[in-house]
Structure formats: structure tokens, C-alpha cells
Amino acid sequence: MEGASNNFTATAHNILYANPTHTTLGNMSYDLNALSPSDFESLSADLVGREIGERFEEFGDGPDGGIDGRHVSGSQTIVLQSKHYARSGYSALKAELRKERAKIDRLDPDRYVLTTSVSLTPARKTELAGIIGPASKEAGDIIGADELQGLLRANPDIVEAHPRLWETSGAVLKTVLDKTLDEREARNQAPTVLRDLLPKTIRAPEDEVIAERDVVFLIGSRPNDDEFILWLGPKLESHGYTVFSELLTLEPGTRWRKEVNLALQHRGAKVLVTASDSSSRDDHVLDLIDKAIEVGQSITDSKYVIPLRVENSIRLDGLRDAVPVDFVRGWAEGLEKLLVALKRDRVPCNSEAASVTPQWDIFRKRGAIPIVNEPEQLISNWLRIVEMPDHIHYYEASGVIREDTIKRQVKRLTYEAKEHGRGLFTFADPHDIEESFESVAKFVLKESIRIDDFVEHGAPVAQMKPREASNLMTFFIRNAWERHCAERGMISYDFSGATGFHVSSDQASNGQKVRWGQQGDGRRSSMLRNIANKHVWKYGVSAIPRLWPFWHIRLKARVLFAEDNGTAEGKPINDAKKMHRLRRSGCKGWRNKQWHGRLLAFLELISAGSAFIRVRLAPGHDMLLSSEPIMFTSPVSTKLPDVLDADGEEEDESTLGRSLTESDEP
Missing domain, CATH: 3.40.1350 (Trna Endonuclease; Chain: A, domain 1)
Known part of the structure; x- marks a missing residue:
């Protein structure tokens, strides 16, 4: 090539x-x-x-x-x-x-x-x-x-x-x-990422040097706007723009103000400013805006400074007449509009040589929580598969039959089966297959394989390779889990790449706390659905089966929203973008304890308080899951303050709404 x-x-x-x-x-x-x-x-x-x-x-x-x-x-x-x-x-x-x-x-x-x-x-x-x-x-x-x-x-x-x-x-x-440590020793000089913006001939602001204006400056209040800047900066670079933010200097505060002003004066192609409450009160940001406005006037660019609205009803001094790019409705939607604006204004862009500056990731890591040299026990979102049927069977049709006929009949089954060539794989016994396909075809049992051998070596008689066998096994496990959730009355919703199953009003009412945990004083409770900010939210999970390093299911938390119309379930929202915005904003205040509590409450509900969750794979053949997530021990822990009591995480009315009082609970 x-x-x-x-x-x-x-x-x-x-x-x-x-x-x-x-x-x-x-x-x-x-x-x-x-x-x-x-x-x-x-x-x-x-x-x-x-x-x-x-x-x-x-x-x-x-x-x-x-x-x-x-x-x-x-x-x-x-x-x-x-x-x-x-x-x-x-x-x-x-x-x-x-x-x-x-x-x-x-x-x-x-x-x-x-x-x-x-x-x-x-x-x-x-x-x-x-x-x-x-x-x-x-x-x-x-x-x-x-x-x-x-x-x-x-x-x-x-x-x-x-x-x-x-x-x-x-x-x-x-x-x-x-x-x-070497980086720390070099801090007496302006960081390389900042020095590289200036031609080497520049010595002072009064020097008249013509440099290419090809840098997009990203300005926001530190540290409140860091999360947004850390998201937007790499996105712009991946589209081919050269981006500078003070985050890239890996230094706090305004230590390099003179150098930043000099770089903006000579290299700035556009200046993007976060329109947030913190930016509107940040003197350093306001000074940079004033400098940027001067530069824009000197190069006769009336749209040199572009506000990025990240909070509603925020106007920045000096930019009250400027039309902002709206990121409130969704960051992805805002990025799309910003890229159109930058392209329209012909901001230099080299998409073929796009690269992301490593300092973005370095800064993110430097803000990490300190590590403490003490072991810590952690609760995962993994459920161990403790029992499976001993064998999986391959049946082959005898006589003349159309493969699409097998597919249609398999879809009608109430247990797990998958067509393969002229036959099918399933955990069902011969008499169940005979009964299920009585009016369609006659099937002969060609091979019964231990499931561990099936995953490791495949099925030679059916010409199935090990990787295909492994994928088929995870398909059966996922499909059986989803069928089990549907039979329990859960609400299904197709997210990107997976189906989530959510707690319905028949299983828990809005605002009800579901108890979970040990008996007595160790018992806790968490909400799985409620009404907040004119929307009904419903907690749920999607399942990701894995066979390595041991057989288990990983549960990914999902939250489904509906418009509050006075009914228990609310009015469904069919707009995927709106659903995405609600998930970003409606759950923003939830902390780890809340997510953890909701997962355990969900498992308590679906297991009916049992230590196991029994999922049917075929008549008389079940998969048994532990209803308690797997525990891991980390050799180190993080230095995180934990000042809230056990149920303190359930008191955020802005995201959870009003919960039932103890006397209101059934």
C-alpha cells in the first residue's frame, strides 16, 4: 500500500x-x-x-x-x-x-x-x-x-x-x-505547549511579527469549567483543529498570563469562551475576553470571540450581543453546530493530520484521587454464573426442509435455541424438541457436548469453531436473561447497542424505597423509580455476559425517562437525543452510593430476596446466578471523604424528587 x-x-x-x-x-x-x-x-x-x-x-x-x-x-x-x-x-x-x-x-x-x-x-x-x-x-x-x-x-x-x-x-x-518529577523541575519556564505557539523571534508584545493564525483558544473558569473543556478540546483536535487551553500547561491559576496573551495576540484564529455562571464572575476570564475583543477588532473579525452556552440565561460582559453556540441541549449537538461555525468562518483545519495532544489525558490523570496504601473491599457489578446445564445439544433436521422454516419456528419458542445450517443448538431435551417442531420437521440428536468443551473446542459435527461457540453461549445467556426480565414484568427499552430492562410501577411505585442488604440494622433502602423535574425516571440494567476469567454477567446501569402526565408510567419519550440529554442532566447529582444502592435494590427485587436468580434456558434446564455481586479486594484504596450516613445519598430532591416517608411505605 x-x-x-x-x-x-x-x-x-x-x-x-x-x-x-x-x-x-x-x-x-x-x-x-x-x-x-x-x-x-x-x-x-x-x-x-x-x-x-x-x-x-x-x-x-x-x-x-x-x-x-x-x-x-x-x-x-x-x-x-x-x-x-x-x-x-x-x-x-x-x-x-x-x-x-x-x-x-x-x-x-x-x-x-x-x-x-x-x-x-x-x-x-x-x-x-x-x-x-x-x-x-x-x-x-x-x-x-x-x-x-x-x-x-x-x-x-x-x-x-x-x-x-x-x-x-x-x-x-x-x-x-x-x-x-522532571516536569515539576521544569516549571520555572513556560510550558512547552505554550512556548510552541510563539515564533522564536517574538521577545515582547511590542515586537511586530507576522505569524499564522491557526489556533483555537478555549477559555473557561478554572476549575468549574474543566470537565467541559477536557471534553471539547480533544474533540476539536480530533477534527483537525489546533487547540490551546490553559489546562494544557498543566499549571493552576494564571501564572502564564503574559505568555497566553502574547500567543492569543499572534496566533489566535478564534476564541471560544464558556458562558457559565463561574466564567461570568471570573476576573481572569473577563480579562482574556477583553484582550480577545481587542484582537478581533484589530483584525476586523466581528465573530472572533464565540460564546459557548453551557448554562441557561448566562451572558458574559462584552459579549452580550454575540450569538452563542448552545451546548445546554446536549454537548454532542453543540459540537456539531460549533464545527459548522468554524468551517463557515474558514478557521484553519487539517483533518488528514489530526492528532490529540497527550496533555489532555495527563491533566485528567493529575486530578485523580490520591492513593492510600491500605486494602479496600470493592463490590462489583458482576454476577457469577454458579450453575449451567451440563450439556448443549445439536439437532439436525432429517428429510427435505427449508432453513427459513426452522428460523420462523425457533422465533416462536419460549426457550433458548439457535438455528445452524440444517439444524439447531439448544439445551432442550429430545422430547421437548419433538413436541416444539412436531408440525414443522423431524429433528435427530446429532451431538451432545459438555458446555466447557463446547466453548473451548467448538462443535466438530456441526462445523462450528470455538469462537463461534463462545459467541453462541453468550447469546444464549443474554437472551435468557432478557426473556426472564420480560416475564417478570420489566419495561424494556433499546439503548445504543443493548436492551435495558427497567422497574415497572407494578413492581415498585414512584418514590417507594426498596429495602436491600443484611437483616436488622444493616438493612438499607433505595428508590428505583420516582418523579422529578416533570419526568418519571425508572432504574434498570442491561446485561453483558462474559466467559472470562470465569462465567459471569456484567450489569450496566440504565435510567429511562418519561414525561410526567399524571400516570404512574408517564408518557414515553421517543426522541433519542432528548432521552440522552435527560440521562446526562437528570442523574448528574447521583453519586456512587446511589448507583450502588439502586443496583442492589434491583437485584433484591428480581431475585425476590433469594440468594440466587434462576433463569430458564430450556424446559427443566436453568441457569443459576448469584444475586450478590462479586466482591474484589484492591491492594490499595483511595483517599475519599465519606461523611454521609447510610441513607444520606437518597436526599437529593433535585434528581430524586420527593420520596415516601417511612409511614407512607407499605
Whole structure:
């Protein structure tokens, strides 16, 4: 492909041998075994993408068809496949590639790159290239563990972006700490990100120097507007704009006021100001606005300063006649309007070379909560799957039958089944299948497989690979959970990428507190639905099954809103954007204790107070979930104040509305 490097072998050789101290991390070795398969795929995409100068698409869980990463340019395609086989070894890697040869041939990519955590020799590369076939154009496109180590040493920023590589390494942690201390020692100079905005010939404000006006200045009150600026700045950079905010100096206050004014005077293309209550009372922000207005007048740009309305009814001194870009209705909607305005005013933009300044993420990390060297027990949102049926069955139709006939009948079933070719997979016994398909077709049991063998090895008789089998198992688990929630009377709502199930008024009334927790004094309560700000809100969850590191379901909290029309459920809202805005604003005041309490109250409700949740997979065959989330112990804890009592988090009327009193509760 044009512009892409075609020789990984030479590149890796230069990294490994020609310059072993390429970076401060150059002498280190990283434990690839600490990575999960998905972590290894993401790391491979970053490293290979960096080497060839292209960005790889990455995909979520599900059948990948032999593609872990992909880059498409015109009619040419690069396919990246990552095999994390450090524990399994070279023999297992070869066996897996032989199984995938047919997929590789069907893909027929212009270039096929394989990364593996297995150590490779020249002979092994040659052997693997023969197994891969014509798609492997050269041995340099097969990258083993040793070459990956070299690429990691050459790209310390990628190492820092993958914490699992360095969180177990004292040497890397020391390097990160030393880097932070070096930054602290350099604070007597203006930060590099600010100095780089000025041509080197500029020495004082009176110097007349012509510099390109290509920087968008983002101004807001510190620290109240930091969250919005941290969101907007990287978004603008990802669209190709050069952005400056005082956040990027990694310094608090107005220490670099003179330098900022100088940069704005010579480099400012537009000035964006957050129109918030805190900005309207911040003298530093108002001074910058005055300076920006002067610059706008000097270059005859009447729209040089653009207010960004992040709060209603806020006007900034000096900008009362300026038309703001509205972010109140939604940040994404506001960004879309802002991009149109910047394009209309021809603000310099280079979308082809867009990059996000790392200081945004560094600043975010520096504002993190301090770590305390004390263990802490944490409650997760994971529910362990404690029991499953022993076997899954594959049935095949005998005689002539249309596949669409099987699909239609499967949809009518009240238990889990999935068609596959001329047959179907299910947990149901033969007599239940015979009864369910009596008027449609006759099915013969072809294979009964232990579910752990099914997930690990697939189903040879049905020609199903292990990954397909794993995806099918998670499909059954998710579908059974959703069927169970629907049968319990939950309200379903399709969010982006998942279906949430919410507590209905038949299960809990508006404002009612649902008790959860231990008996006696340890008993607590939380609301799962109520009326606040003229809307009915309903708590719920969506389920994400996972089979690694053990079988479990992860519950993601969801909140559904409806307009308050005097009924218990309210009037449904069909506008997805409005629903998104309500979730951002209506739950903004909820803290961790509230989210945690609502999850446990939801589990108390759906389990009817039992220690387990029994979910039907087929007649007589159930999945058993623990109704208590999995506990984890962290070796360290955070220094967070906890001054509220057990139910203190349930007293925020602005988001929760008015709850029932104890005497009102049933």
C-alpha cells in the first residue's frame, strides 16, 4: 500500500539491535502474559499502526471472521490478526492458524499481518508463512514476542496507554514517576505547549511579527469549567483543529498570563469562551475576553470571540450581543453546530493530520484521587454464573426442509435455541424438541457436548469453531436473561447497542424505597423509580455476559425517562437525543452510593430476596446466578471523604424528587 512500510523485519532489527536505548524505557522488558486476549489485540493494533503509519479499525466482541484489525484505503486492505498464545505455545499457534487458513483465503487481503506473543525464530516464521498461504507476502509481516518487545521499547507512549503492561512493573512505574518529577523541575519556564505557539523571534508584545493564525483558544473558569473543556478540546483536535487551553500547561491559576496573551495576540484564529455562571464572575476570564475583543477588532473579525452556552440565561460582559453556540441541549449537538461555525468562518483545519495532544489525558490523570496504601473491599457489578446445564445439544433436521422454516419456528419458542445450517443448538431435551417442531420437521440428536468443551473446542459435527461457540453461549445467556426480565414484568427499552430492562410501577411505585442488604440494622433502602423535574425516571440494567476469567454477567446501569402526565408510567419519550440529554442532566447529582444502592435494590427485587436468580434456558434446564455481586479486594484504596450516613445519598430532591416517608411505605 502506498505510504505504508513494507518491511517489518528491517524495522524490528533497527529497534532491537541498532538502538537498544531508544527511549528511557529502552532496557525494559514487558510481561505480555499480563494482557487479556482483547488487550493484546488492542496493543498489536497500536504498535503495527504506528510502524506502518496507518490507523487500524478495532472491533468489539463477536465473530471476527479472522480480522482483529483492519485498514482500508481505496481498494486495498490490510488485515491484522493477533494470536495471544504465550501460555499455549508454538504448537497450539500452528494448529489454530491451520484452522483459520480457509478464512484467510476468503478474505484475500492485499496484506496480512500476524502478531503473536509466542517467541519466533526465522525457521518458525517460514513455517507459519507456509501455513498462512498466499496472504503472507513476506516473513517480516509475522511479528513474534521478541519483536513486539522491541516495538514497545521504541514507543513508550504506547506503553503508557496500556496500563496492564506497566502496572505490575516497578521499573516502568519508577520511570513514570521520574518523568513527573522532571516536569515539576521544569516549571520555572513556560510550558512547552505554550512556548510552541510563539515564533522564536517574538521577545515582547511590542515586537511586530507576522505569524499564522491557526489556533483555537478555549477559555473557561478554572476549575468549574474543566470537565467541559477536557471534553471539547480533544474533540476539536480530533477534527483537525489546533487547540490551546490553559489546562494544557498543566499549571493552576494564571501564572502564564503574559505568555497566553502574547500567543492569543499572534496566533489566535478564534476564541471560544464558556458562558457559565463561574466564567461570568471570573476576573481572569473577563480579562482574556477583553484582550480577545481587542484582537478581533484589530483584525476586523466581528465573530472572533464565540460564546459557548453551557448554562441557561448566562451572558458574559462584552459579549452580550454575540450569538452563542448552545451546548445546554446536549454537548454532542453543540459540537456539531460549533464545527459548522468554524468551517463557515474558514478557521484553519487539517483533518488528514489530526492528532490529540497527550496533555489532555495527563491533566485528567493529575486530578485523580490520591492513593492510600491500605486494602479496600470493592463490590462489583458482576454476577457469577454458579450453575449451567451440563450439556448443549445439536439437532439436525432429517428429510427435505427449508432453513427459513426452522428460523420462523425457533422465533416462536419460549426457550433458548439457535438455528445452524440444517439444524439447531439448544439445551432442550429430545422430547421437548419433538413436541416444539412436531408440525414443522423431524429433528435427530446429532451431538451432545459438555458446555466447557463446547466453548473451548467448538462443535466438530456441526462445523462450528470455538469462537463461534463462545459467541453462541453468550447469546444464549443474554437472551435468557432478557426473556426472564420480560416475564417478570420489566419495561424494556433499546439503548445504543443493548436492551435495558427497567422497574415497572407494578413492581415498585414512584418514590417507594426498596429495602436491600443484611437483616436488622444493616438493612438499607433505595428508590428505583420516582418523579422529578416533570419526568418519571425508572432504574434498570442491561446485561453483558462474559466467559472470562470465569462465567459471569456484567450489569450496566440504565435510567429511562418519561414525561410526567399524571400516570404512574408517564408518557414515553421517543426522541433519542432528548432521552440522552435527560440521562446526562437528570442523574448528574447521583453519586456512587446511589448507583450502588439502586443496583442492589434491583437485584433484591428480581431475585425476590433469594440468594440466587434462576433463569430458564430450556424446559427443566436453568441457569443459576448469584444475586450478590462479586466482591474484589484492591491492594490499595483511595483517599475519599465519606461523611454521609447510610441513607444520606437518597436526599437529593433535585434528581430524586420527593420520596415516601417511612409511614407512607407499605
